[in-house]
Amino acid sequence: MTQLQKVHGSMNTFFLLDQTELEQPLSQTELVTFAKHITDASEGLLDGADGLLVVDKSNHADCIGSMQVINTDGSIASMCGNGLRTVSRHLAEKFGQDEFKVETQDADLHVSREANFADGVPTFSVEISPVTFNKESLPFSNLNTDTLIDQPVPEFDENLTFTAIAVPNPHLISFVSEDVMESDSLEHVGKMLNSENPYFYDGVNVSYAKIIGRNSLFVRTFERGVGFTNACGTGMSATSLAFCLNHPDAASFEDEITVFNPGGMVKTRVHDRDSEGYYIDLIGNATITHDVEIDESDLHTNNIENAQISETGEQAAYEAFVAGIKDPVD
Numbered sequence: 001m002t003q004l005q006k007v008h009g010s011m012n013t014f015f016l017l018d019q020t021e022l023e024q025p026l027s028q029t030e031l032v033t034f035a036k037h038i039t040d041a042s043e044g045l046l047d048g049a050d051g052l053l054v055v056d057k058s059n060h061a062d063c064i065g066s067m068q069v070i071n072t073d074g075s076i077a078s079m080c081g082n083g084l085r086t087v088s089r090h091l092a093e094k095f096g097q098d099e100f101k102v103e104t105q106d107a108d109l110h111v112s113r114e115a116n117f118a119d120g121v122p123t124f125s126v127e128i129s130p131v132t133f134n135k136e137s138l139p140f141s142n143l144n145t146d147t148l149i150d151q152p153v154p155e156f157d158e159n160l161t162f163t164a165i166a167v168p169n170p171h172l173i174s175f176v177s178e179d180v181m182e183s184d185s186l187e188h189v190g191k192m193l194n195s196e197n198p199y200f201y202d203g204v205n206v207s208y209a210k211i212i213g214r215n216s217l218f219v220r221t222f223e224r225g226v227g228f229t230n231a232c233g234t235g236m237s238a239t240s241l242a243f244c245l246n247h248p249d250a251a252s253f254e255d256e257i258t259v260f261n262p263g264g265m266v267k268t269r270v271h272d273r274d275s276e277g278y279y280i281d282l283i284g285n286a287t288i289t290h291d292v293e294i295d296e297s298d299l300h301t302n303n304i305e306n307a308q309i310s311e312t313g314e315q316a317a318y319e320a321f322v323a324g325i326k327d328p329v330d
């Protein structure tokens, strides 16, 4: 029996474990221990991954399953947009449904199957919500402000402005030039705010964005609990909202926004529900690259030595899709 899958959204890679397929689900301690091991770049499987997605049943009446996200360092992420697309595909195939809700840590989120981005590239849309800006929800402190929207923060970088948005996991965003994108600023800010610091004391995902044209961006993210990833779904969603708010001349609510990233491309759509707040649709690939068979007893003892790995063959279609999109950074 297949116990695990290796999956990705925009090459943001995960192992996916469905606890309902086990006789004895892993305890939370077992899950964290296993996540840190299997995702480790040198000790784990298949060069590791950016996290473990744990699927389970939901007791919320309108959800067909739940998702928990464990980062490579064992910390828990309240949300993961690229991961939720792959969980949505898993649940869609398991239950034969194309539109449903998934329970996540802070919200029950609407998801749906969409037209494939390309041949052999299954595509899903996931709701990114709730959106807040206040310092308590991110959380941040010691910045002499209750919200941070397009403001200079010389403590982070003397030449940039920053926007902080929780969706609900925390994001810090800056719109930058090509030169800054290629500099070491993102690594510097990402490392500073994800080690002990007085500002984002729980860490924060940091994204730098370059405006390519109308409703078009390139985004790179240094993730909380992980480091640089090829793409961060919640990061690209939060950045799309910041794009609409800070650059209304170049981006519009309700329009499709194209977001290129080092692992490929997604589409977003930012909605403004007035008093009910903002939410974002994140649309992109949900690719399964490998099936991994591990005895259930080995899962409990965190032994990956006997894992049997087989490729699904889907990666070739994904790579053909990426080769066909115009790369804005070249």
Ligand SMILES: N[C@H](CCC[C@H](N)C(=O)O)C(=O)O
Residues within 6 Å of the ligand: 012, 071, 076, 077, 078, 079, 080, 081, 082, 083, 169, 170, 205, 223, 224, 225, 226, 229, 231, 232, 233, 234, 235
């Ligand atoms: N890569 C994920 C987000 C993981 C978030 C995590 N790094 C955190 O907030 O701790 C995404 O596609 O949205």
